[in-house]
Amino acid sequence: MKIETLKECCGCAACLNKCPKNAIVMKENKQGYSYPDIDKNKCISCGLCEKVCPILNKLKKSKIQNQKFYAVKNKNEEIRSISSSGGVFNEIADYFLQNNGVVYGAIFTKDFKVKHIRAENEFDKNKMRGSKYVQSDIQDVYKNIESDLKKNKQVLFSGTPCQIAAVKKYLGKEEENLVTCDIICHGVSSPKVFREYLKMQSKKFKSEITSVSFRSKKIKGFVQSMEIEFKNGQRYLQKLYKDVYGYSFLNEILIRHSCFDCPYSTINRIGDITLGDFWGIEHITKSFDDKKGVSLVIINTNKGKEIFNNIKDNFQVIETNQGESLKYNRIGKIIKSKNYEKFWKRYEKVGIAYLSIYYYKKYICAIPQKLINKVKVGKK
Ligand SMILES: Cc1cc2nc3c(=O)[nH]c(=O)nc-3n(C[C@H](O)[C@H](O)[C@H](O)COP(=O)(O)OP(=O)(O)OC[C@H]3O[C@@H](n4cnc5c(N)ncnc54)[C@H](O)[C@@H]3O)c2cc1C
Numbered sequence: 001m002k003i004e005t006l007k008e009c010c011g012c013a014a015c016l017n018k019c020p021k022n023a024i025v026m027k028e029n030k031q032g033y034s035y036p037d038i039d040k041n042k043c044i045s046c047g048l049c050e051k052v053c054p055i056l057n058k059l060k061k062s063k064i065q066n067q068k069f070y071a072v073k074n075k076n077e078e079i080r081s082i083s084s085s086g087g088v089f090n091e092i093a094d095y096f097l098q099n100n101g102v103v104y105g106a107i108f109t110k111d112f113k114v115k116h117i118r119a120e121n122e123f124d125k126n127k128m129r130g131s132k133y134v135q136s137d138i139q140d141v142y143k144n145i146e147s148d149l150k151k152n153k154q155v156l157f158s159g160t161p162c163q164i165a166a167v168k169k170y171l172g173k174e175e176e177n178l179v180t181c182d183i184i185c186h187g188v189s190s191p192k193v194f195r196e197y198l199k200m201q202s203k204k205f206k207s208e209i210t211s212v213s214f215r216s217k218k219i220k221g222f223v224q225s226m227e228i229e230f231k232n233g234q235r236y237l238q239k240l241y242k243d244v245y246g247y248s249f250l251n252e253i254l255i256r257h258s259c260f261d262c263p264y265s266t267i268n269r270i271g272d273i274t275l276g277d278f279w280g281i282e283h284i285t286k287s288f289d290d291k292k293g294v295s296l297v298i299i300n301t302n303k304g305k306e307i308f309n310n311i312k313d314n315f316q317v318i319e320t321n322q323g324e325s326l327k328y329n330r331i332g333k334i335i336k337s338k339n340y341e342k343f344w345k346r347y348e349k350v351g352i353a354y355l356s357i358y359y360y361k362k363y364i365c366a367i368p369q370k371l372i373n374k375v376k377v378g379k380k
Contacts (some may be wrong), residue, residue, distance in 0.1 A: 006257040012166035015049035017142040032192020054165035069325040084215040088294030106136040135188035142170040161264035184276030187259030196352035207232035231232030244359040272304035280328030
């Protein structure tokens with residue numbers, strides 16, 4: 001497999017799953033994004049890794065069937081309060097578990113790494129709730145999905161559009177028992193930078209971290225907020241755009257190279273159901289907006305329609321249209337920050353300290369150059 005530039009790999013790990021000789025591992029580069037590393041002694045040059053890659057060999061999308069757009073709120077306030085927006089994912093997942101199915105989605109591990117797991121019960125499924133703005137580690141999830149499908153299990157796979165494309169490429173054919181749920185994704189961030197950011201917070205608060213949420217709803221008004229709880233009882237709560245990590249993520253700095261050319265971030269969605277935030281709901285129907293989170297649900301296929309009809313009673317739903325749904329959201333090409341290359345060059349030299357420097361320089365513009373130089377020199 002020839003990956004000539006960083007943007008030619010989205011880190012979906014389809015190649016690792018497909019390799020018949022287990023010759024591929026995913027390795028982090030200096031920026032903390034994973035790329036396949038092929039053991040040439042094990043490789044038999046079968047070419048399957050290249051064939052399965054959803055970037056080098058794009059997936060032909062099936063036709064959208066009567067696409068529908070909805071603004072949705074879970075009637076259960078508790079579930080909505082711990083979900084990113086309207087709490088829709090939880091109900092789709094419950095439907096599968098109640099029907100003897102399995103669910104695959106992204107969780108935080110005990111040490112706050114983000115990875116995909118298989119859930120057969122409530123406990124594991126609940127860990128999938130909430131957006132984690134970090135690229136998740138897929139490991140051998142596609143192999144496990146294949147094995148579940150062979151056992152005639154009903155499978156729900158939820159992930160970023162490239163991960164959905166990857167599982168479809170991996171399986172190689174439409175599977176009746178597989179339902180896919182893609183998120184409106186504006187790019188994934190570096191696991192290494194996130195690890196270092198958490199270390200920095202832990203040092204600052206002089207305590208171990210016990211929980212992390214990117215979408216805490218404790219700041220009033222459905223803004224995206226970072227909440228970190230510490231063992232010593234302290235709590236960090238900040239609007240995402242005012243947090244050093246959140247700011248760089250939202251401003252297209254902490255975004256994987258390939259995301260800027262994502263072939264799957266289009267209105268012709270890859271999943272049966274697409275989930276996102278219904279930004280701007282207050283401009284469409286004021287009474288529906290209670291500032292506690294509304295999801296945008298896009299139904300793309302008949303399979304998606306059937307699932308949504310079965311769980312609809314758990315929600316308050318308003319049907320809308322493409323124009324209204326996407327007026328304040330982003331589907332399509334993400335524009336790279338003009339500071340992107342400079343940021344990563346500096347980050348590779350300075351490390352995590354540069355994240356704070358970047359943030360303060362851009363946001364407050366008051367950091368003296370002398371201090372910046374001092375941190376840079378100290379860290380080299
Ligand atoms: C990296 C990322 C970027 C996003 N960008 C946008 C955006 O620009 N616009 C927008 O409208 N919505 C975006 N979303 C989606 C949004 O944040 C919510 O996930 C969505 O509104 C569903 O909310 P919910 O309340 O129904 O469910 P939740 O309970 O919040 O559901 C979370 C679901 O997201 C999956 N998930 C969480 N983290 C990851 C991850 N790192 N990788 C893969 N899957 C993950 C879980 O498996 C679960 O299925 C993004 C999500 C992620 C993870």
